[in-house]
Amino acid sequence: MSGSASKSLARLLRQTRRSSIPRPQLTQCQSIRASFEPVRSFSVTYRRRSDPSEPHHDVRYTTDMYPSLKRDPRFAELTDEHIQFFKSTLGDDAAVIDGVTKDASDDLEPFNRDWMKKYRGRAKLVLKPKSTEEVSKILKYCNENKLAVVPQGGNSGLVGGSVPVFDEIVIALTRMNKIRSFDEISGILVVDGGVIMEVADNYLAERNHLYPLDLGAKGSAQIGGNVATNAGGLRLLRYGSLHGNVLGIEGVLPDGTIFDDLSTLRKNNTGYDLKQLFIGGEGTIGIITGVSIHCAQRSKAVNVAYFGLPSFEHVQRAYKEAKIHLGEILSAFELMDARSQGFVHQVTGNKRPLDGDHPFYCLIETSGSNTEHDSEKLESFLEYVMGEEIVSDGVLAQDETQARQLWGWREGITEAIGHFGGTYKYDLSIPIKELYSLVEETRERLDSKGLVGDDDSYPAIAVVGYGHMGDGNLHLNVPVRKYTQEVEDAIEPWVYEWIQKRRGSISAEHGLGIAKKKYIGYQRSDTMLKLMKQIKDLYDPNGIMNPYKYI
Amino acid sequence: MSGSASKSLARLLRQTRRSSIPRPQLTQCQSIRASFEPVRSFSVTYRRRSDPSEPHHDVRYTTDMYPSLKRDPRFAELTDEHIQFFKSTLGDDAAVIDGVTKDASDDLEPFNRDWMKKYRGRAKLVLKPKSTEEVSKILKYCNENKLAVVPQGGNSGLVGGSVPVFDEIVIALTRMNKIRSFDEISGILVVDGGVIMEVADNYLAERNHLYPLDLGAKGSAQIGGNVATNAGGLRLLRYGSLHGNVLGIEGVLPDGTIFDDLSTLRKNNTGYDLKQLFIGGEGTIGIITGVSIHCAQRSKAVNVAYFGLPSFEHVQRAYKEAKIHLGEILSAFELMDARSQGFVHQVTGNKRPLDGDHPFYCLIETSGSNTEHDSEKLESFLEYVMGEEIVSDGVLAQDETQARQLWGWREGITEAIGHFGGTYKYDLSIPIKELYSLVEETRERLDSKGLVGDDDSYPAIAVVGYGHMGDGNLHLNVPVRKYTQEVEDAIEPWVYEWIQKRRGSISAEHGLGIAKKKYIGYQRSDTMLKLMKQIKDLYDPNGIMNPYKYI
Incomplete structure (x- = not known):
């Protein structure tokens, strides 16, 4: 099948007679090459539950x-x-x-x-x-x-x-795994809190709808957990956040009170929207047992393209053009740096989608209702970014299998990086212009302290950046041979100070848990923290819910 | 300009050679006629502030x-x-x-x-x-x-x-009317609470973005009020609710505390999302002084079509087909019954968009990034609904002026109905299948009690239904010659019982205010009400904020 990707793109490019958009000459473009030949399949989903048979003396308390x-x-x-x-x-x-x-x-x-x-x-x-x-x-x-x-x-x-x-x-919540109802007219799904994301999405796929959230751990992550974490994931750009999509929550408060707000209405303005406190509440004021969520129609046409780019400046230009050319069908714009893709390659052994090394990679997904229209839009985008030399090289998935494989290069990063010992993970919101500067500065910082390098004498292996470009959300990852205080002290609280100066977020989508608890002061004012503590005390006066974490 | 609408549609219909969708023969369709000739302009926006020079003895305390x-x-x-x-x-x-x-x-x-x-x-x-x-x-x-x-x-x-x-x-909040900032890359707008919707939208229009909410009162409604009411409006179908779009709020709590959560980040999972309590809080726990809101890109192509349909069954079919054919570009699907359109005609004197009487009317809007693609999608939709005789007649706006005029037939209803004395207004969420039954049953009910009729001896003038079909949101309106206990008692609490049986909402988007306060028990359980009162007491222990209303 070597060559199919490039052929299709060339065909696409030839098929553009009807389009009224002025096009660059093909000779101006670097040709998109044929490199799509998967060596072995790389599953995009994981069961993240640890294998109990593994030795666990490697994990510190x-x-x-x-x-x-x-x-x-x-x-x-x-x-x-x-x-x-x-x-x-x-x-x-x-x-x-x-x-x-x-x-x-x-x-x-x-x-x-x-x-x-x-x-x-x-x-x-x-x-x-x-x-x-x-x-x-x-x-x-x-x-x-x-x-x-x-x-x-x-x-x-x-x-x-x-x-x-x-x-x-x-x-x-594993045993609370029933899909309670789905209304095909309104697109509203009601599930138990323990339903696994992928199970819900497969169920919805059969009914031409989709779960409005997608993330690498979808094979194990549960919907109640999604909501408690206010997970953002891969398609927030298109379908919005859980604060908008979750229409109702059934939960249990610490005193056993059943919080019965499992509305199945798109609109309901009757009192304080208390369920919002559960969204991103990380299980600290109650347990989510049921969720009602608005699901969009599944798109008939889904296209996935993968690019190599010479600089972060070029990535920003590509993003700007994607918004212009792809408009309402743009459903993901993901950024991956060279190191992140190197790790996926190293761990999976899969053949890389593109020849040669590029400093940056992007994955773009479009989802729309009309295959022909979407192809034309994508084509106009591709011509532009190739003609302007905004991207250096690229491939376009020809079918769903290839699309999933391309997604594997983005979704597989977390798992691949985690393969070597451990990872310091930072999930940050940063103004887009400065998004990647943090990765470079962190790299320089660890390098200058002699903490990062290729051989086993260095505690850190690399400094990696990837994330949801469209949401201004960077995942800064530092894979380590083992967790050490030295590396941690070199990064923290420096990284939080960096974020604070730029009015970003120290936790864009992962939440606070125990990892970010002590750094919340870099994000929130004393006033806001006091108001949050009021809420915690109101709902959980004995403090039994998920203690030692959050705020 | 008579004939332009039909000519254009015929041209559109002829231009479909390239489309691969099988098309019905034109002879099967009732032709879409030329009737678009506005007699006098009908502004779609109003300043709703009462004229202080009007006598006010007509308004009861x-x-x-x-x-x-x-x-x-x-x-x-x-x-x-x-x-x-x-x-x-x-x-x-x-x-x-x-x-x-x-x-x-x-x-x-x-x-x-x-x-x-x-x-x-x-x-x-x-x-x-x-x-x-x-x-x-x-x-x-x-x-x-x-x-x-x-x-x-x-x-x-x-x-x-x-x-x-x-x-x-x-x-x-009138004097707090500054636009504080707008970021063209992220689409995030920050404004004072007193900025008027239309002012913000005009500002955004110059920057190729749009305010993600639209409603008839946009010329006077302020953004802080939008948020406090959790207004839904005309484009929720496309852009989602304020719970998802509002990214940050600055507010003042009753004790003077400044609630400083004016985040300009798309994602920020750092603690309870307290600002959500202000969204739909109706000014009962604080005053919103600043809002940060995510605004979508303005669509290059906007199409508006207006149809006559023979029954509510046909309206439902049209809605289903609109979702299929128009997919991601569908930005509004509004329902109007015959009486609602009659009132707009009567009050404005404007020539009706369609000849003859139809029991139901719909307004459909598409917004997309590619004029040609959007026209093709709309055309395929029009062909289908005409070929299947789902719609009886229709017109398509040829330019922005005509689009605004067509919108006037939807947005002008509230104002037109309010012209006669007063209106009992119910803003309800109802499962779509039963959406219009309530209007029919209310009409029968008032008729059987001798309360509604054409001459001045009847207190009620008519029973009217319209609303946001796509959101399952019906506006049931009963215009009256004057407000009487008799009419009110005939409708309430009967209408709330009707809603309760169908698990709908007694206030989809207007909020509770003083009008719905006493009926909240039809909507919310004692548990939920108790939890809401806890929040009110927490933030406003002296009860000074907007008393006598809400819950």
Whole structure:
């Protein structure tokens, strides 16, 4: 199949007679080459739950990393009596993993650590309720008995938000996995909080709709977790944020109160929109058991293109042109630097989409209702960026398989980078002009301190940047051979000061969890923090919900 | 220019050689006729502020309509000393309309009544701060002195939310009317709360962007008021709700605290999204002084079409087909019944866009980046709905003037209906299938009680339905010769019970204000109401913010 991509593009380019847009001569353009020959498939989705059979002595306890954290003495220690209550309430043996009255450390381990091997807790009890009423009974009991809890969805988060720190009880939503309803006229889907994103999206695909959020961990991430994290993901540019798309939430407050706001209406202005506090609340004021969400129609035509570009300046120009030429069909504009693509190549062994090395890569996706129109728009964009030499090289996916493979080069970065030991991850909002400067400055900084290099004597392997260009959202990643205080101190709080000066965000979409908690002051004023704490105290006066994290 | 609309459509229809969509024979379609000849222009925007020179004895005091309302004795009465404080704080004479130490009733009247002539208060003081700091000083003082206040934007609301009930102090945002910044790359606009929608949209138009909300009152409605009401408007279908588009809010809490969350980032997951409580909070927990909002690119191509249809069943089919054929360029799908269009014709005297009477009318708007593509999509849609006889007749605007005129037939309804005395207005979310049944049932109900008819002996003139089909949002309007208890009792609470049975919303986009306050129990559970009251008590323990309204 070598050559098919370039042939198609040439055909596309030839087919443009009808377009009234003035076109550059083809001789001006660097030709888009044929390089699309996947060597072996690279799945774009992962199950991020750690394999319990893996040795886990490699993961340090979170409390070792954050020695200043002390177990809150307000919280009770688990007793046999507590276990008896939970077993009698949840009934089923599969619903309780009990490490209190017996040894269950191997069964508990996957719930006690994150997939990045960065956070590890010491929970002795995991509860898996199967209904909102069971969640209510659990929380009410925990609140009355001052037992701290951690809500856990797919545990695919990036800031340690869903991993226990001490002996908090894990409340896993895995068994609340029913799709409750879908209305094809309005596009409104109602699900349990534990439904996996990909399951929902497959269900919607059969009904010509799509889940309005997409991210690399979709094979394990749960919808309740998406909402609790206010996940942004790959298509926010097109479909907007969860604050707009989530129409209703059913949840349980710490005292067992069922928060019944599972509206299925596009519009409903009847009182304070309290459900918004759950969106991005990271499980600190309640547990999300049900979600009602507006889903767009699935596009008939989806195109994916992948480019190499000579500089970040060129990436910005390409983005500007994409907005002009692609307009309403632009559904993703993703940035990847050379190092990020090198890691994906190294870990997967897949043949690269483009020959040669380029300092920057972009992935552009269009989604529209008319294949011919979308191809024409894309073509006019391609001609322009090639003619103006804004991009150096590119390929265009010819079918869904190729589109998924191209997406693999973007979605696979996190997993590929995580392969070497660990990763310092920063998820930042930055004015677009300065987006990549931070990566360069971080690289210089670690280099000048002798902390980054190719051989094993350096703690850090590289400094990598990628992200959602369209949202001004950069993922700054520093893969390390092991987590060390030296590297951490070289980056933090320097990176947060950098962001603060530019009025960016220290957490664009990953949330605060335990990773960002201590840096919130770089982002929010004392006034805002005081107001947030008021809300926490209002809903969770005993502080049992996901303690030691967030604000 | 008679004939231009039909000629253009015929030309469009002939120009479809390139389209691969199978087309019905033109002979199958009822031809789209030429009827587009505006007799006199009908402005689509209004200044809704009442003319103070009008006699106002025609408007009853709100307290006469709601005799059970009593002035809250916790609130202080205004004194000379208070007035002195405000005058010294705001400095400028124009900033204080003082009806306490002197007679200023004519100057106060426009702030004391709404444009529908339905609500009328007895405020003796209007304050017009020009900065957030001034708002802060005012509120702090009012809070300490237990002086009740009503925040007021353009006063174009529909539920009496911005009109005082007793002697609350009106805080008018009119002088906070600066556009603070706009970033053309990100599309993020930052404005004072008192900026008028249309001013912002004109400013954005010059920069190829658009304000993501549109509504009939845009010439007077202010952005702070939009946000406080969570206004939905005409283009929610395309651009989404304010919960998604508003990125930051600066506000003042009752104790004078400045809520500084005026983020200009598309993504920012750093703590509870408290600003969401202001969106739709109707000025009951604070005053919005600044708004940061994401604005989409302005579409190069905008098309507007207007149809006559034989039944509501046909309207639903047209909507389904519009979603299929127009996909991502569909930006509005509005429903208007025969009576609504009759009123616009009667009041404006404009020539109707279509000959003959049709039971239903729709207005469809497309907005896209490519004129040719959009025309092709619209054409394929038109061919289909004409070929299948889903629509009986239609016209297509040939230029922006005609587009605005067609919009006038939708946007002018509220104003036209309000011409006769008064209107009982219900703004409801209903599952689309049953959307129009409510209008029919209400008509039958009033008819059977002998309350509606053409001559002056009947209190009600008609029962009218129109609204945002795409959002499942019906405006049920009952224009009356005068407001009577009889008509009100025939409709309420029956209409709310009807909605409750179908799990709709008793206020889709207008909010609660004073009009819906007592019916909130049809919408929200006791649990949710209790949680909302907690929030109110948390932020406004003295209850000074917009009392007697909301929940």
